[in-house]
Structures are given as structure tokens and as C-alpha cells.
Amino acid sequence: MGGRLPAVLLALWLVATLALGIAPYDRNDWLLENALVVLLLAVLLPSHRQRPLSNLACVALFAFLLLHEVGAHYTYSQVPWMQWWQALTGEAPAPGRNHFDRAVHFAYGLLLAPAVADWTALRTPLRGLSLRVVVVALLTAGSALYEMIEWAAAETFGGDLGMAYLGTQGDAWDAQKDMAIALAGSLLWAVLPRKLTRA
Template sequence: MPRSHKIVYAIYIVIWAILAINPKYREDWLLENILVFIVFPTVIWLDKKYHFTLTSIIFLLIFASLHSLGAHFTYAEMKFFDPITQFFGFERNNFDRVVHFLFGLLAFRAIFELVAPGITHVKKALFFTFTVVVTISAFYELLEWLAAIIFHPELGIAFLGTQGDVWDSHKDVTAAIFGALINLAFYRSYAKLKPF
């Protein structure tokens, strides 16, 4: 694994550790981090095996850091997003929606780098990557709901962050879809990653 990748992983560990100190709701923070405990080692293993580009690792660092920030404050009460909420006159704190959008935008490249070697045409690889991103996003919403009702039903809305919006999960998946679609505009740059 390149030294630059190790540095990025170390930066994330430091960010994660800082944001693990005195989170707003400890139980909510723990639930938000269950997937981090699984996904972070998996990403390192995949990087060792398939050799992500540095760009992909940096994109994942940005996404994971924002997720850790949301876990620290809870997505619904992320105070640093309040000025944006007030400026645009939103009725709810939309930090969670931004992070879902960034999942689609930023995780796309790493997923593409994983699936592209087995697909012979760049358009097919991009479409398959898009479907994987959407599937992961929808699956996360289901896991989030199951985790809330199984482990801590009393957290309910604090963990799910619906903020009274019955369509919250649908909008979160839609945000991820829009993030993923932006990547399709960079078709030529993806074609350069691998000779199709």
C-alpha cells in the first residue's frame, strides 16, 4: 500500500478519534459507527488487494469525515449547518441530505475502481457502478431503520434523523442518486482509468 494512502487513513483515524470524544448522544454515536467499524477495515483490505487511486481514498476520507461529524452532533442537530439552514429558510437541518448526496458523489469512484476490471466497456462499468451506489444507499436506509428498532428504539428520531419528514429515506436515496449521476458527466475521465 502506498505511503500516501497510509497518511490518508491516519488522518481519518485522528479525525474519527477527535469526534469520538464526548458526542452529543453516546448511543446514537455508537449506532452511527457500527458500519464504520466494519467498512473502514474493509476499505483498507480492498485497497491492499485492488489498489485504489489516491483520488478515491481522498474522496472516501472526505465522506467518512463528514459522516463522523454527523455522528458526533447527530445529523439532525449538526450545529455547523444551522447557518445554511437559516440562510435558505429550510424547515429542517439538511446536513444528512448533503452527506447522502456526497456518498453518491464521492464513493462512486472507489466503487468504479472495484467493478471496472471485470467489465469490458466503460459505459457498462459506469452503469453498474451507478446501480451499486443506489443499492448501497437504499440498503443503508433499511439497515438504519432496523438498527433503530432493534438496538435502541428509544432513540428513534434522533438516530434516524427524519426530523418529522415521512419521506426522509426516499429523499436521502434520491440525494445519493443525484450525487452518483454527476459522476456520469465525467465519462471521459473514467474511461482513462482503465483501457476498455
């Protein structure tokens, strides 16, 4: 399936996105959340034929995008993961902040790292430790850029849409915590054995 895997994953992701887009919690937030995904795919897809990502990178990217689509469907602060967890384990998580968005920020660092490593290795002479350092730096910069985009979108759209997209849930340090968690995800990738990362 090797050569067909990216196309299969893309098709599965499109089906999931369409299904989760049928009746999202907030249609405008769903559109905003998916705008960056469209931009990401517009960058990756044209170059994939000449410089393909590894199957590992494609699977990790697919997993991240699925998590993102779940967040986009419910808005990140409304994802009912606590109910899912209780149904699965019989144990209720401690009440409080909805941490689904934090899990996805961690996944951003961990699951996008293979694709960023592939993309960088195909275009630069970087390998080994130097490649890992650059991947962590790129993902950290990307996380900071995303937080600035969130802030700009919240300022631009304001009101309920701005707050739904921002998703701070009343935490004044939300952006900094999100960036730190994304950094933790990319650092975990960076210390994994080479056979698991191919970097």
C-alpha cells in the same frame, strides 16, 4: 506521496474520528453511526494491498468519511451547519429542516462512486459506460440497503436513540428523498468527464 497517500488519509481520518468521538452529542448514536464505517474499512483494508484504489478514490472516500464523522458527532439532525454558514458568509439560511444529512447522502453517491468504480473495475471486465451504469446501480442499492438498516436499527433500539439514528425530522418521505439524493450524486459522477472519474 502517491503510494503513501492512502495511509496518510487513513491516519488523518483516525485522528479526526478520535477527536470527534471525545464528547459526541449522543454516545450511543455515535457508536451506531460508526458501526457501518468499521464494516466498510474491514472490507476495504485487507484487499487494498493486492488491489489498491486510485488516489482519487481514496481522497473522495476520505472526504465522505469526514463528513460522516461530523454527522456522527452531532447526530445528523443536530449538525450546526446553519450557524457555520452564517459565520462564513454573514447570511442566515432559511430556517427549517437541518439538511446536513441530505448533503451527506448526495456526497455518498458522488464521493463513493470512484471507490466503487475502482473496486468493480479491478474485479470485473466492465469499463466505460457499462461500468458507470453498474456503479450507479450498486450505489443506489447500497443506499436502499442503508435505509433498511436505519429502519431496523430504529425498530430495535427505539426511543430517543432510534429516532436520533433514523433522523427523519418528521418527514414521512425521508428515506425516499435520501435515496433519490444519493442517486443524484452518483448520476452526477457518471456524467463527469472520464479524466475526472477515471472510469
